[in-house]
Amino acid sequence: MSLFSRDREPPRRPVEDVDLDSLVALVAESLGYSFEFAHDGRSVTLSPTGDGPVGDGTVRAPGDGAELLVKLTGLRREAGRRAREDWPMLVSEHLAHAVATSGERFDVCDLDQARPLLGTRVEAVDEVPDLTRVVGRHLNADLVELLTVGARPVRPEESGCWPLPTGQALDLAVANVRGQDRLWLESIGLSGTPVTRLTAASPSAATHLRWLGEYLPVPADGVLVVLPDPYTLLVHPVDGIGVVRAIERLRVHAARTDGLSSQVYWWHRERLTHIKADIVAQSGQTRLVVAPPPEFARVLARLAV
Template sequence: MKFFRRDREPSRRSVEDVDLDSLLSLVADSLGYTCVFARDGGSLTLGGGREILVRLAGLRREAGRRSREDWPVLVSEHLANAVAAADDLLDVCDLDQVKPLLRTRVESVDAVEDLTRVVGRSLNGDLVELLTVGARFVRPEEAGCWPIPSGQALDLALANVREDERLAISSLDLSGLQAWRLSGRTVAAAAHLRWLSQYVSVPEDGMLVILPDPATLVVYPVDGIGVVRAIERMRVHAERAAGLSQQVYWWHEGRLTLIRADIVIQDGQARLVVAPPPEFARVLARLAA
């Protein structure tokens, strides 16, 4: 799985700190606040009616990864979010506070407006696993304040997901084909793929997977040539559900791989055109032999 962000602290010149501080002061003034920096540069205090502490470690890291053209928007968002959250009891920049609230959520890449403004990792070309606190996504400048890299934060979130609940298992009839439905109360069902063998028997060649909604998985074992029919039935079911994804995936050796299956209309008839990835195509050839 590919992480969105590098966890290495970028090398930065002191003049960049000065320029960023000048921009922070300018934006704070435009918002009607005075601005006093801590001596170590790790935070600033907005004044003007009340004091608001704004942590800067994560912002500085994020600014170091971006071009200067991005800084005005980055700084404006950071200060605006700090002001908006001033009355909240939760400080997302404080890992000790948010650790019990960290979770993950799988989203379609197309559903995420800007992948540079969230923390997560790619599951494949069209799905991403994002870090959340409560009901919202964690921003890079928030996670940048934590003393651990983003990969470790995601692992903490996954541990919380696992402790939250065990998914309920039921059989699902797909036009004569029996699949397994795993469903829960939260939106983190896809995380349970990592522990799939604790729910159902997983053959050596893995499982077919569809994600009809964030709280549900539907799986089918890759254990015979009948898997070809299963791809069709699962793709149609995913299309009707119109949920998280309408595609079929292959869960194998800890990876979720897209099995491209498109429904096309030709001469008034609907048919399925499947384009399996090479590794899965080799599995199909072996099963058919």
């Protein structure tokens, strides 16, 4: 009997993987590389052919450059979350990024290598060209906390290689920030209103709000916060009716710096809430019109008694 001697057909691969591999091959050739996929489909090895463009538009000489291993696990996961019409751009960006960062001494797709280099960077939402091409979470509607490795943002297809959810990766980065960076404190005055300026060595000052109580006393009603740049926090305690004057001083200062955000926020119960405060010019005079959120309005009413 020869039931077990017959050659078995290899398992059929999902059509999505086949289509994505076709795009990878096409883009690799356009960049001047030959390619060889791993048997499990988790990576592709690119070898320079000498007839493709380099970043500055010149042509790579034959044999110039070493082989490049590009992992595809994260790319496949990201492709599964996006429409097929997005795939050509997704693959093109992934391979171009892999070529551009081939000189890095670490493999971002290897979590053991990337873990100690993970950090955060806080940016204004409007300043991030495409939130789908970065990894992060909103601090509020205006600000986003990006996951970084070294000095650059992590891409979704890179974090997709890791054996843990994005939220946990961000928690690892936050822990790194806490352990590796300390804020410098300085008391300053804004037109007679005392505030505390806290400065970080990395562009992740707002990340430190989570443990602000380690730096200064935080009242039960929280603090006012402005973020003139990613490295700086200005805070004022919400501990008396003088907070109304502080909102004005902080808002004017934030508007003048024209940095990360021109708004005033309320940090309370682990949330960063926008306090709407508009600077209005009328009849040659400038005044501040404050429309606080309901919860903060109740705090102000209680402090006014």
